Amino acid sequence: MSILIENCAVLDPAATWGVSTGRYILIEGDTITSITPERPARTVDRVIDGQWLFAIPGLINAHTHSPENFTRATSERLPLEPWLAHLFGMSGSFSKRDHYLTAMVGVIEMLRTGCTAVLDHLSMPPRPSLEAMDGAMEAYRDSGIRAGVAPLIRDAFYDVEYGHRRGHRTLDTFYAGMNQNMPSIPDMMAMMDAFFEKWHCKAGGRLRCWVGPSGVQWASVDFLHACLDTARKHGGGVHMHLLESRVQDWTMRQMHGKTAVALLADEKLLGPDVSLPHSVWLTDKDVQRIADAGAVPVHNPSANLKLGSGLSPIRKMLDAGITPALGADGAQSSDHQVIFGMIHLAALIHNLSFLEPEKWLSAREVVRMATEGGAAALMLPERLGKLAPGYLADITLLDLRSPHLTPFNDAYDHLAFTEPGSSTHTVIVNGQIVLDDGVITTFDEAAILAEVREVTKGRPHRQPIPEHVRFAMERFMAYHQDIVHNTRFEQD
Ligand SMILES: [Zn+2]
Structure with a gap:
């Protein structure tokens, strides 16, 4: 053609x-x-x-979670930790068809607003499965969008454990059941192998696979090594949340006696094949560690504002020679998947961080993030992001x-x-x-949206919040408030 x-x-x-x-x-x-x-x-x-x-x-959405397209517009005024309790408690299970449909909703929103590629950090409630991965991948295959899928996996809940140790009874919640629900590391890696073999570089190279450990606070060091080794074996990368919240930074310092990024650098777990959504609570040395390794932070201004997480040090990253990517994050924390909206926010919110206007982000810098930065996150730096x-x-x-x-x-x-x-x-x-x-040429947009309206009618997120979910949200709110009020963020 x-x-x-x-x-x-x-x-x-x-x-x-x-x-x-x-x-x-x-x-x-x-x-x-x-x-x-x-x-x-x-x-x-x-x-x-x-x-x-x-x-x-084409604009690039370098971080999202497609299942949240079903649960958007259901929560507000929640910081990350109680928000996660709401998300986990109210999402319900996703069938393969649910995964297909929820990915398609995002695709429609993205294609209609000029976004041509997405990196989907795919959460799979109630547990990871190849069927769930197939559901999302088939949607991206059929829709014609360029997509990377990083199945979201974990082997620990360290922030929850450290909250519990601090007296917040976080393990007396339904998280205890989730903890027992995860497959072993070898089983997860075998699942990743099968996922790569089935989908990596398929559909004319348009579809690609990542390994998506959820975050350092939810991963043992052994697990992170297994994730990166598996990704590299197949020519893929690792996509992992990094230090979105103060609670996460506090947990990692308690646990390892150093920042999460220092840990990743010491363990040689950073590289150009590693992309790091959020990267909010970074020290100046952390920014340099990420620059030295060539890893790619992904800025998610909308989610960081909605959950009150903090402002990622984008100016310091740019000054260190990093071109961060830009992402929407899942639609329950950022509400929409319109990358122009993320560009607009990123171009404005950093103005409040500096009295010197020359440190504000320029329009060109932010557009580069949504194009060339996204290309780096997708591991196509020489082939994507420019005309x-x-x-x-x-x-x-x-x-x-x-x-x-x-x-x-x-x-x-x-x-x-x-x-x-x-x-x-x-x-x-x-x-x-x-x-x-x-007009979308690759599938019947109206039929997909009609099916979404039908299948979401009775889902849990439309019901009143049950007592056990409310209890977990309260425990995690207390934990969050304790950390943000009673600890200080420090450089290293
Ligand atoms: Zn995310």
Whole structure:
């Protein structure tokens, strides 16, 4: 399949106002083969009239949890620890079809708002299974979006244990039952092997596998080594939450006598194949450790604000030569999966951290996070995140007749500050048109949404909160409050 986008505007970091006009983008197979001011002399299968279209690299959602698309808009005013108790207590079990449908809801939201790739840290209530992984992967296969799936696994609950030791009775909750529910490390790694063998680099390279340990506070060092060894054996990576909350930082320092990042660095568990959502509670040395290892932090501004977790030190990361990625996080903590919304937040919230405006994040820096940073998280740094010959053809075409882009001034300022995603006109992933002038071409969007409405009617998250869940939420709220009020975050 070959596609020519003719006479369009193209995001161009070297151009005045960040845009070149009158360009011809030629796509052959899955790759951009040329971007020229003249029409290429060859026939193509499909011509897209670009007179009113503005081509940007497809945005990348480098961290989410697809099952939360079913439970969004069900909680507010909860910090991470009691919020997790709500999430675990109210989500219910997911069948293979549920996983398929909840992933599809996210896909629809993302494709319609210019996002072409997602890294899904796949939670699988009540326990990890290949069936659950297949459900999500089949959705991504059928939908045409580029996807990495990192099945979320753990072998410990250290923050829960340390809370209990501090007198918060956190193990008197339903977490005790969850603790007994996990497969052994060899069984989990065997499951990961089977997952990689079935899905890694399938669908023309569009689908990829990760290993997704939940977080350092929920993982033994042996388990983390097993995860990274298994991922590397298959040419994949590790995707793991890092220091989202103060409780997590406190737990790791109590346990290891050093920061979580110091532990990961000492154990040689960091590298360009390791992406780290949140990375909020980092010391200055931690930022340098991550930079030295080439690991990729993923900034999730919406979830960090909603759960009151804290602000990731993005300026320090950028100054250290890191390009962090950008993620929505699951829809129950960040509410939507619109990456333009995440760009907007990231471009604004760091202004409050510095009195010196030159330290604020620039529109260009934040757009780079959602494109080149995401490409690094997806382990495709030389092939994704830019519009250039040789790069994969993941392209979002925005409609310049949209009110958000009229009049059209600085392109990067529009992307960071004025565009909510609704100007998305056409989306191409891996050289395939998946959204064509506002219509999803790969599946029946209305039928999927109708089925979602039907299957979610009686789910637990729509019922009143039961007593055992409320009890757990109260215990974890008390634990969280104790740590944030009675301990101090310190450098190392
Ligand atoms: Zn997350």
